[in-house]
Amino acid sequence: MHSWITIAPDSEFPIQNLPFGIFQVGLKDPRVGVAIGDYVLDLYALSQFGYFEDVDIADHTVLFRDNLNDFIALGKPVWRQTRERVSQLLRHDNTEFRDNEEAVRECLVKRAEVEMLMPVKVPNYTDFYSSIEHATNVGKMFRDPANALLPNWKHLPVGYHGRASSICVSGYDVIRPNGQTKAADADMPTFGPTKELDFELEVAFIAGRETELGTPVSTTDAEDYIFGMVLFNDWSARDMQRWEYVPLGPFLAKNFASTISPWVVTLDALEPFRVKGPDQDPQVLPYLQYTGNKNIDINLEVLLQPEGQQPVSICRSNYKHMYWNMNQQLAHQTSNGCNLQIGDMYASGTISGPEETSFGSMLELTWKGTKPLTLPDGTERKFINDGDTVIMRGYAEKDGIRIGFGECVAKVLPAL
């Protein structure tokens, strides 16, 4: 299947992808769009031309919002219908939209010309810790190399609550946070800009359906509660984290900013890239058991771009390495009756692979700063400098079809 719109072979947005996002162009109000090749398809405009008459959207103004939440609330059958209708309209052999010059002019906007906004309003944000390579690396560095994983790690997908208010869309600069730190050899803490600003390469899924308090969701049903996925940079200040995190977990070391990619890729688009997950040994408790291929083969990459220079690749990892999958994360999150809300974000935790070049944070790549990275300009990095831009990319690929997320980019500004 291909589209009548010309799409580069290596585009992340072929007709097989069709991710949802919120965009703004010129003085027009924000609205729902779908990415296709180098364009954004304006779904609200498309609805005004009557192309969604057979889609179960009673009130088309849900497409005329600054977030996807109201559209998502219509339910999975409607997301699917909408995406399938868009696919039909864009197929090479379909003329109903293609030959309507006015509609094409009004509904197709160059991606280069739009500003992407936060795709959802996020009521709750959880960050998991589900990569065994990452958890092992951290355990080796800070605890006992011989017993790197804590006793609970293989029995449940460890997670904690993060801050929803500071999740920003790609392109929003990150200000280096000030905070309290204490040097190992100091008597007293000090306050000032973090010296150990780090990224964490993650992928997050977005809840698409709410539940009542007291209602667990099984691993089998979990996918009915997931709208789609984004790349997620869980910015972290390691020196602040070390000092503050006992006994209640990370707080100010994380909540100054997180960055997500703007396009929400649906599980339907990612279905062809399903792979088997790792064997879980010891066997997990029944509420965490699952059947089928629940991991997804998504290539992930992190690039670092010093001010005024070209981006350089510093990490290549893959989402397929996850020890705990999304279905297990959602089943665990709701196993105590915790209620889901539409737009909730559930991030994977840092996704490190087995090789040293696949570690998903500077902490691991430079092994706590002991092995700095040397960049093409000769400068070294233990952590992230002011003026550096961190770029995350992700795509699944098979049979010449690439399903991408768009970039998750943020530049670091000096502390205030």
Added chain:
Amino acid sequence: MHSWITIAPDSEFPIQNLPFGIFQVGLKDPRVGVAIGDYVLDLYALSQFGYFEDVDIADHTVLFRDNLNDFIALGKPVWRQTRERVSQLLRHDNTEFRDNEEAVRECLVKRAEVEMLMPVKVPNYTDFYSSIEHATNVGKMFRDPANALLPNWKHLPVGYHGRASSICVSGYDVIRPNGQTKAADADMPTFGPTKELDFELEVAFIAGRETELGTPVSTTDAEDYIFGMVLFNDWSARDMQRWEYVPLGPFLAKNFASTISPWVVTLDALEPFRVKGPDQDPQVLPYLQYTGNKNIDINLEVLLQPEGQQPVSICRSNYKHMYWNMNQQLAHQTSNGCNLQIGDMYASGTISGPEETSFGSMLELTWKGTKPLTLPDGTERKFINDGDTVIMRGYAEKDGIRIGFGECVAKVLPAL
């Protein structure tokens, strides 16, 4: 000052209080109300009778909502104006409302007849850990009695993010959560109803003003960002917490439910009850230093009511014991640039006092279950049983004036 409405001398809602809430009566839509004696004053109806003409509320429908957020967004001068206007209308010597029979009939509703709803939509929820007695008790029980406080505790108000979605208003039953636990002598964890369900006696403040990312709020300015306060029961499953909380903090042990009192008491109403806080030694960093009396003398009580029996008091504590005050908590929360949103909830952490009868959780009252409480019916409690109702009360009192919060009540239902 007193009101023309007859108010019992020990009422928690004299004319000096006037807390805000959201109520519903009969088939009418939810709206903003103010508690006065045994009544709720319907602010929307009052506005329809023209009594708010001199208050800067351009659109009175902000009083006709199922949460206070839009009203709060109008800003502190408007909350103050509104409360002062209500105070004026209710004064013993003011006749303009009192003598309007139709208005009185429409605007004053018996409190016994209304259902109270969640007062705010909560975008973000932080739980601090600011009682030195509580932190010391926990440290003694689970770590080293000689070094009960962790090294960071006296340098910063330790806190973590909680789950906003499961915060419920008083009266909403709590279902005993299922979860993963591991007995100390077991090889493997098991899944089932918590055996150690606990309450935590807390007080929370609600953010009344948003900030941009990157904007710290000083201890001096903090009160301009606080709308008011509520009682807060941070329900906890101790056995789940013990197993899950390393290294990233509490998660499913907390996020199944929290209960708040329905009336938001303003800082203006609590102003006469300001007291000096504890000396902080060692001296805290400059961004956490403050001047003036920032603690508040609020009597707190927890009652346990077994099914079909009378409530029995099991804890009397006081908010004045807090080592870290609200101003410091808010300054810390924003010191890294983390942004505030209107309706955010910031809970104190368990408020224990110095005496054993002032400990704010069953964990501490029964010292990890080693000293069970004996109730009047002869039964014992190490933790909370199914059918038990936990009631929290709080009020400040001076010169015969009592400023109360209304009850924070929830009954525990068996696990599903």
